[in-house]
Amino acid sequence: xxxxxxxxxxxxxxxxxxxxxxxxxxxxxxxxxxxxxxxQYADGVSLDPQNTNDNASYSIEKPMLEGLLGxxxxxxxxxxxxxxWDASPDAKVFxxxxxxxxxxxxxxxxxxxxxxxxxxxxxNPDNKLRRYTLFQQISQIxxxxxxxVKFTLSEPFGAMIATFxxxxxxxxxxxxxxxxxxDYEKSPVGTGPYKFLEWVPGDHLTMVKNPDYWDPQNAxxxxxxxxxxxxxxxxxxxxxxxGDAQFLNNVVPAQADTVKGDTNLNLVANEAIYTFWxxxxxxxxxxxxxxxxxxxxxxxxxxxxxxxxxxxxxxxADSPLAPRVWGYSSVKVYPYDPxxxxxLLAEAGYPxxxxxxLRGGEATDxxxxxxxxxxxxxxxxxxxxxxxxxxxxxxxERFKPVAENNCEMEYAGWSPSTGDADWGxxxxxxxxxxPPTNFNIAFYTNPKVEDLVKAAxxxxxxxxxxxxxxxxxxxxxxxxxxxxxxxxxxMGGSRSNVGGIAIQPDGIGFYRSVSYK
Amino acid sequence: xxxxxxRRLLFIIPTLLGVSIIVFLIRYLIPxxxxxxxxxxxxTLQDVEIIRAEYGLDRPxxxxxxxxxxxxxxxxxxxxxxxxRPVTEELGRAIPATIELTLAAIVIAVLVGMGAGIIAxxxxxxxFDYSSMVVALLGVxxxxxxxxxxxMLVFAVKLDLFPTVGRGGxxxxxLPAVTLGVQAMAIIARVTRSSMLEVLNMDxxxxxxxxxxxxxxxxIRHAVKNAFIPVITVIGLEFGYLLAGAVVTETVFAYPGLGxxxxxSIAFRDYPVVQGALLLLAFQFAFVNLLVDxxxxxxxxxxxxxxx
Numbered sequence: 001x002x003x004x005x006x007x008x009x010x011x012x013x014x015x016x017x018x019x020x021x022x023x024x025x026x027x028x029x030x031x032x033x034x035x036x037x038x039x040q041y042a043d044g045v046s047l048d049p050q051n052t053n054d055n056a057s058y059s060i061e062k063p064m065l066e067g068l069l070g071x072x073x074x075x076x077x078x079x080x081x082x083x084x085w086d087a088s089p090d091a092k093v094f095x096x097x098x099x100x101x102x103x104x105x106x107x108x109x110x111x112x113x114x115x116x117x118x119x120x121x122x123x124n125p126d127n128k129l130r131r132y133t134l135f136q137q138i139s140q141i142x143x144x145x146x147x148x149v150k151f152t153l154s155e156p157f158g159a160m161i162a163t164f165x166x167x168x169x170x171x172x173x174x175x176x177x178x179x180x181x182x183d184y185e186k187s188p189v190g191t192g193p194y195k196f197l198e199w200v201p202g203d204h205l206t207m208v209k210n211p212d213y214w215d216p217q218n219a220x221x222x223x224x225x226x227x228x229x230x231x232x233x234x235x236x237x238x239x240x241x242x243g244d245a246q247f248l249n250n251v252v253p254a255q256a257d258t259v260k261g262d263t264n265l266n267l268v269a270n271e272a273i274y275t276f277w278x279x280x281x282x283x284x285x286x287x288x289x290x291x292x293x294x295x296x297x298x299x300x301x302x303x304x305x306x307x308x309x310x311x312x313x314x315x316x317a318d319s320p321l322a323p324r325v326w327g328y329s330s331v332k333v334y335p336y337d338p339x340x341x342x343x344l345l346a347e348a349g350y351p352x353x354x355x356x357x358l359r360g361g362e363a364t365d366x367x368x369x370x371x372x373x374x375x376x377x378x379x380x381x382x383x384x385x386x387x388x389x390x391x392x393x394x395x396x397e398r399f400k401p402v403a404e405n406n407c408e409m410e411y412a413g414w415s416p417s418t419g420d421a422d423w424g425x426x427x428x429x430x431x432x433x434x435p436p437t438n439f440n441i442a443f444y445t446n447p448k449v450e451d452l453v454k455a456a457x458x459x460x461x462x463x464x465x466x467x468x469x470x471x472x473x474x475x476x477x478x479x480x481x482x483x484x485x486x487x488x489x490x491m492g493g494s495r496s497n498v499g500g501i502a503i504q505p506d507g508i509g510f511y512r513s514v515s516y517k
Numbered sequence: 518x519x520x521x522x523x524r525r526l527l528f529i530i531p532t533l534l535g536v537s538i539i540v541f542l543i544r545y546l547i548p549x550x551x552x553x554x555x556x557x558x559x560x561t562l563q564d565v566e567i568i569r570a571e572y573g574l575d576r577p578x579x580x581x582x583x584x585x586x587x588x589x590x591x592x593x594x595x596x597x598x599x600x601x602r603p604v605t606e607e608l609g610r611a612i613p614a615t616i617e618l619t620l621a622a623i624v625i626a627v628l629v630g631m632g633a634g635i636i637a638x639x640x641x642x643x644x645f646d647y648s649s650m651v652v653a654l655l656g657v658x659x660x661x662x663x664x665x666x667x668x669m670l671v672f673a674v675k676l677d678l679f680p681t682v683g684r685g686g687x688x689x690x691x692l693p694a695v696t697l698g699v700q701a702m703a704i705i706a707r708v709t710r711s712s713m714l715e716v717l718n719m720d721x722x723x724x725x726x727x728x729x730x731x732x733x734x735x736x737i738r739h740a741v742k743n744a745f746i747p748v749i750t751v752i753g754l755e756f757g758y759l760l761a762g763a764v765v766t767e768t769v770f771a772y773p774g775l776g777x778x779x780x781x782s783i784a785f786r787d788y789p790v791v792q793g794a795l796l797l798l799a800f801q802f803a804f805v806n807l808l809v810d811x812x813x814x815x816x817x818x819x820x821x822x823x824x825x
Contacts, residue, residue, distance in 0.1 A: 130567075130568070133561050202773030235770065238669050392554055395558065396553070437561060
């Protein structure tokens with residue numbers, strides 16, 4: 001029947017057209033250029049470090065923009081554009097001695113004037129930059145000579161050095177900023193081993209090797225880095241397996257075995273500075289009783305959780321801070337002891353336990369974690385209802401002021417982005433940081449801790465600061481405003497023939513030293 | 518006909534106004550503070566207030582609505598709270614990607630679906646008929662998320678025939694378009710088949726055969742043309758649905774389109790983008806329906822609009 005034949009031919013034609021798509025596009029002679037493609041969980045939002053508050057953007061900025069100091073892949077402070085620095089004992093004056101002979105990607109010389117212009121920009125409230133509050137304590141910047149710059153603060157701030165190491169301290173070329181104005185954040189100019197080439201938002205961003213980089217030891221080892229936003233983790237794994245990407249930021253623990261089991265792939269796990277915990281609202285019964293809070297700490301089998309849900313990539317929390325945070329000191333791990341938990345609950349007046357609500361996010365691993373915690377708490381008589389909320393609703397709920405706040409038990413984590421103990425304790429455990437100001441969702445306060453935190457900020461002497469934080473951590477562990485859970489790992493995936501690339505403990509990609517082995 | 522077309526086009530405007538008011542009102546109902554979400558939990562209250570003031574989010578809602586409407590008259594949809602960029606730029610970038618993907622999906626769905634439906638209708642109760650209808654059922658039931666990842670694993674990873682992600686040449690379009698088009702393909706196949714069966718039973722078909730026309734001429738020139746009317750309704754509806762519903766496919770294949778943009782904006786309460794995108798989708802849907810009605814007028818001489 002001719003009609004049938006006609007339609008069948010059309011049918012087949014469609015299939016054939018489809019197949020001709022195979023292999024089209026991108027086929028050409030093998031290129032001698034070394035290119036690394038990175039599959040990142042999200043695209044950047046801004047490429048101006050002073051206007052960025054998300055890790056995806058920082059990950060992209062870091063190979064291109066450098067600060068006076070930086071972090072290495074272990075979260076240790078390293079000198080970058082400053083060779084050395086002094087701090088006054090009262091933590092109000094910081095002087096930096098800059099590296100000589102450095103140029104921005106557009107040829108502008110790097111010197112004290114450029115540093116002054118850079119930080120004057122972010123601390124000027126009229127510029128409305130997102131990172132304004134991080135640098136607002138700077139009251140004056142002086143160019144002492146061409147390579148020496150002095151910052152004076154309006155009040156003592158011992159953690160200021162760490163703030164300069166924070167990715168928001170990345171230094172932009174003043175010429176480029178003046179020329180591009182509001183559009184600067186789409187095409188940054190810095191001093192790093194890679195320079196910006198192009199950005200098609202949502203699709204890809206390309207950076208190329210900077211042949212004039214000031215540190216030949218740590219120069220770019222590949223010609224091009226391309227970052228592609230790929231939101232779905234299953235898709236990222238497929239990209240890596242196929243070789244469409246050479247590194248993934250990031251991989252989740254559930255995928256760890258898939259990556260490890262493939263001989264072409266490597267799992268790049270790095271101990272993080274994230275601590276995960278359950279905050280208990282200390283202003284509400286029964287969590288106002290320290291015995292109840294300690295009891296719940298004894299009720300959780302942290303080793304079991306780490307082994308099963310984190311696939312072994314983590315360690316129990318022995319402090320509110322993670323070990324790689326500057327100022328961390330090891331206090332103790334609450335051992336798994338359900339009998340002791342029940343005894344403490346009985347002493348506190350809850351021999352039959354109590355009911356409560358545990359809230360957290362919607363991600364699969366968060367839900368799994370909360371269900372595991374729920375079953376462990378049940379063993380000691382504490383029955384919790386698990387509520388998974390989407391990020392926006394969860395944030396709205398948690399940031400309500402104390403009178404309207406419904407928090408009871410909140411599963412969350414935190415990493416101090418400056419890598420310093422101050423930002424790991426103050427926003428979470430002091431009274432001025434009760435919601436809606438910041439994230440102290442346990443509504444915790446202890447006058448001794450408040451004093452210690454203040455003292456640690458009032459001096460620049462590292463030994464004095466560490467001593468203050470050590471004592472504070474001790475008190476916090478005893479007061480147990482949280483059920484202290486674990487410190488996890490950042491996880492990236494790479495092809496086996498690729499090295500020098502990882503995800504820093506703070507979750508920001510460390511791409512600048514990537515190379516083919 | 519032209520008057521009808523213009524009148525219908527003008528009616529779209531109050532529809533869009535209604536949609537924009539509803540979206541604005543939803544802000545009252547849904548928890549979530551755009552300024553805090555953009556600033557992050559890491560930020561101080563001061564940081565949040567700065568962002569709030571920057572985007573005028575501290576003004577009362579009716580004031581914000583009127584201001585937004587005023588800007589709309591100038592073609593300014595505001596700025597995305599999350600991405601720092603004008604909404605028109607965000608939408609302008611996402612739309613071509615979604616249209617490309619949707620057109621490819623519809624083309625595949627129509628050609629394969631109609632082809633299968635016609636053959637199944639003509640060869641009723643044959644093996645082809647039964648098997649193609651079973652495949653159609655599977656197509657409707659398969660979650661696009663799973664299908665997309667499976668196609669990627671088999672054709673892109675194991676067999677290395679296509680790239681895994683992103684937008685680019687034709688090769689980047691095939692797997693996502695198939696994933697997206699499968700459900701529409703299945704529905705179109707079934708509707709085409711039923712419509713063909715109905716038409717083939719009509720008297721005028723028997724007359725055509727009696728006149729001595731070949732089966733080829735009868736089916737192509739008479740049957741399909743008449744069977745097409747209900748099918749075009751379905752195609753129109755599917756097209757409108759696909760434009761908005763490509764979220765899952767876009768996420769799996771990292772295809773930078775409108776669906777993905779919309780979902781991300783909702784998650785971050787990026788209201789300027791949400792409003793702009795929903796306005797656009799409402800317009801597209803209304804417009805496609807209008808086109809479908811107009812095409813009816815051409816296809817079926819019994820239908821006429823406007824005055825005689």
